[in-house]
Amino acid sequence: MRRGPRAARPALALAVVLLLCCGAAVPPSWPRSLGREAAAFRESLNRHRYLNSFPRENATAFYGINQFSYLFPEDFRAIYLRSKPSRFPRHPPEVQMSITNVSLPLRFDWRDKHVVTQVRNQQMCGGCWAFSVVGAVESVCAIHGAPLKDLSVQQVIDCSYNNYGCQGGSPLSALSWLNKTHMQLVTDSEYPFKAHNGLCRYFSSSQQGVSIKGYSAHDFSDQEDEMAKALLTFGPLVVIVDAVSWQDYLGGIIQHHCSRGEPNHAVLITGFDKTGSTPYWIVRNSWGSSWGVNGYAHVKMGANMCGIADSVSAVFV
Ligand SMILES: *[C@@H]1O[C@H](CO)[C@@H](O)[C@H](O)[C@H]1NC(C)=O
Ligand SMILES: *[C@@H]1O[C@H](CO)[C@@H](O)[C@H](O)[C@H]1NC(C)=O
Numbered sequence: 001m002r003r004g005p006r007a008a009r010p011a012l013a014l015a016v017v018l019l020l021c022c023g024a025a026v027p028p029s030w031p032r033s034l035g036r037e038a039a040a041f042r043e044s045l046n047r048h049r050y051l052n053s054f055p056r057e058n059a060t061a062f063y064g065i066n067q068f069s070y071l072f073p074e075d076f077r078a079i080y081l082r083s084k085p086s087r088f089p090r091h092p093p094e095v096q097m098s099i100t101n102v103s104l105p106l107r108f109d110w111r112d113k114h115v116v117t118q119v120r121n122q123q124m125c126g127g128c129w130a131f132s133v134v135g136a137v138e139s140v141c142a143i144h145g146a147p148l149k150d151l152s153v154q155q156v157i158d159c160s161y162n163n164y165g166c167q168g169g170s171p172l173s174a175l176s177w178l179n180k181t182h183m184q185l186v187t188d189s190e191y192p193f194k195a196h197n198g199l200c201r202y203f204s205s206s207q208q209g210v211s212i213k214g215y216s217a218h219d220f221s222d223q224e225d226e227m228a229k230a231l232l233t234f235g236p237l238v239v240i241v242d243a244v245s246w247q248d249y250l251g252g253i254i255q256h257h258c259s260r261g262e263p264n265h266a267v268l269i270t271g272f273d274k275t276g277s278t279p280y281w282i283v284r285n286s287w288g289s290s291w292g293v294n295g296y297a298h299v300k301m302g303a304n305m306c307g308i309a310d311s312v313s314a315v316f317v
């Protein structure tokens, strides 16, 4: 029997309640109905028209149909935007390692140094907080001379007891947990991603893994050049943004439609580009490589766009 949008709604509401309260694994398929998807798609088309109606000056972002167009914004938020905000100290706090006063190049991207792993796909798991942190650890290890390896995001999702696995978490709690427990992160092939919560697997102490020695947390609002120096000094930076409008992003530089009101999504900045008239951050996402610009977003620099400079962390290994 075909269920209309009216019939589907209670099922959806129930699923959201389960996700929030019970810590149950995300159901294998989000309750779907053709009617609801068609309605969400129509709404997406209207939204794209609105988002693209602004002056198309200087490489501004464009929006359109992608893998999220069949979701209503509230469903998109409930599934994908599950990073919890944390209060960050304003830079400069008592940073363990100081930021080098380098002169900034016009363009810099850690990908050019071959120290950034491939973009991953969190699927229907709200684990962005773990993807961003593990991405930073991978890169910082490689910057310090270790071979570049995919480390286990699932291990962080399952074992970081101060977070909620695929139901959400905060990068800062994950970093604090990694720093306190000296947890040895194993490789992704040893502890593969399953896109749902599992029991924490422990490894014998002879198992080679990667642990962190420290981390720092900053509020870099109005100090994005200082933040760029931190990127050069420490490696890719974990940030929390308001990614509501990223549901429809296809490419270009995000410079409108992105408030800093409600940080809800953790991502990893790998570089910046100031060669054009609009400088931008190069931001690695965890929604697969078909999203955005090969899995990345470009976000205007110097305007705290999407709140990108409010909650910034670096990892030390
Ligand atoms: C767009 O770029 C041109 C030069 O590249 C510049 O003259 C102009 O002011 C820019 N416009 C805006 C709105 O930034
Ligand atoms: C950083 O270096 C520039 C010159 O390269 C200098 O003008 C500036 O004062 C320095 N800033 C700090 C905080 O030392």
Ligand SMILES: *[C@@H]1O[C@H](CO)[C@@H](O)[C@H](O)[C@H]1NC(C)=O
Residues within 6 Å of the ligand: 179, 180, 213, 214, 215, 216
């Ligand atoms: C990380 O742990 C070390 C001890 O291993 C401690 O000295 C340091 O303060 C911790 N860093 C943070 C940011 O808590």
